[in-house]
Amino acid sequence: QKEVEQDPGPLSVPEGAIVSLNCTYSNSAFQYFMWYRQYSRKGPELLMYTYSSGNKEDGRFTAQVDKSSKYISLFIRDSQPSDSATYLCAMILTSGTYKYIFGTGTRLKVLA
Amino acid sequence: DAGVTQSPTHLIKTRGQQVTLRCSPKSGHDTVSWYQQALGQGPQFIFQYYEEEERQRGNFPDRFSGHQFPNYSSELNVNALLLGDSALYLCASSLGSRANYGYTFGSGTRLTVV
Numbered sequence: 001q002k003e004v005e006q007d008p009g010p011l012s013v014p015e016g017a018i019v020s021l022n023c024t025y026s027n028s029a030f031q032y033f034m035w036y037r038q039y040s041r042k043g044p045e046l047l048m049y050t051y052s053s054g055n056k057e058d059g060r061f062t063a064q065v066d067k068s069s070k071y072i073s074l075f076i077r078d079s080q081p082s083d084s085a086t087y088l089c090a091m092i093l094t095s096g097t098y099k100y101i102f103g104t105g106t107r108l109k110v111l112a
Numbered sequence: 113d114a115g116v117t118q119s120p121t122h123l124i125k126t127r128g129q130q131v132t133l134r135c136s137p138k139s140g141h142d143t144v145s146w147y148q149q150a151l152g153q154g155p156q157f158i159f160q161y162y163e164e165e166e167r168q169r170g171n172f173p174d175r176f177s178g179h180q181f182p183n184y185s186s187e188l189n190v191n192a193l194l195l196g197d198s199a200l201y202l203c204a205s206s207l208g209s210r211a212n213y214g215y216t217f218g219s220g221t222r223l224t225v226v
Contacts, residue, residue, distance in 0.1 A: 008152065032212045043116070043202050043217030044155070051212075088154055092212055098168060100145075100211065102154035 003027055006089055006103030015112050019076040023089035023103045026070065030101075032092035033065050035074045038105065039085045047087075048074065079110045114139060116205050116218035124224045125193050131223060133188040137205030138216045144186040145215065146178060147202040155202055161186050162209040193225045 006023045013019055021035075032051055036044035048063040050056045050072075056063045062075040072091075076083055086105040093099040117136045125131050137144050143162045147155035157170035161180035180186045184205075190197055200222050204215035 004154075006154075034214055036214075036217075041219070041222075043204075043219045044215075045217070046214035049212075049214050090154075092210075094210065094212065098210060100157060102147075102156075104152070104154045 001026055003099075004089065004091060004101050004103045007106055008104055010107040010109055012109045012111060013079055015079060015081060015110055017079050017110070019079050019083070019108060019110075021074045021076075021087050021089075021106050021108070023072050023091075024070055025072075025091060025101075027093060028067065028070060029093050029095050030091040031094050033063070033072050034090040034092075035061075035063055036088040036090060036102075037085045038088060044088055079108075081110050081112045084109045116203055116216050118201075118203050118218035118221050120221060121219070122222045122224075124226060127193055127195060127225055129193050130189065130191045131193060133190075133201050133203075133221045133223075134185070135188070135203030135205075135218060136185045137203075141205035141207050141216065142184050143206045143209050143211070144180060144184065145204045145206070145211070146186070146188045147204060148172070149200040149202055149220070151199075158188070160209060167209050190223075195225050198223060198225045 034049040035047045038044040053067045060077045064073040088105045089103040145160040146158040149155045159169040175191045200220040203218045
């Protein structure tokens with residue numbers, strides 16, 4: 001079993017839709033949780049980070065962490081064609097051996 | 113403010129050859145981590161350099177080696193290239209060896225081994 005699981009998609013939605021992207025993980029010791037956006041032929045770009053459980057909002061983006069369910073989500077409101085990209089979740093284990101693990105990424109296409 | 117710069121952007125090598133990839137971290141960052149990203153996969157951690165030393169290493173063979181220079185720039189060397197080494201190689205920089213608040217990534221070097 002992979003430490004971090006992410007549905008690869010692709011996910012196609014109409015412009016203006018609310019998008020929900022998710023990752024599950026197996027190690028309850030993960031403490032920092034991040035979402036990166038990666039456009040084709042580019043490196044990942046940090047979108048959001050959260051520490052432990054809770055919600056964090058930044059403009060049209062909301063990151064949610066539920067440590068009891070080992071589940072993290074990224075919501076995109078009023079999605080735009082420019083949001084079309086691959087979204088990678090990442091999480092960090094800081095106790096014991098430091099680990100920085102990425103999910104496989106979900107490919108999102110927002111249709112105009 | 114320059115972000116992370118990587119060179120070259122693309123590279124084609126023959127199986128068995130050796131390759132060197134280069135990275136300059138974002139201004140103000142002192143730590144460089146290297147990742148390999150195969151097509152359709154998430155980045156896989158290769159190793160991290162901080163204070164000119166390899167601090168952590170992922171599950172990659174000794175054919176993968178690196179170096180960090182006093183100006184914080186870094187090189188990734190891969191010897192005896194295999195077809196399976198074809199991937200996007202990403203350099204990520206951070207301030208300090210624990211990137212708890214995220215990395216800044218470069219655009220990567222796309223390596224094709226034929």
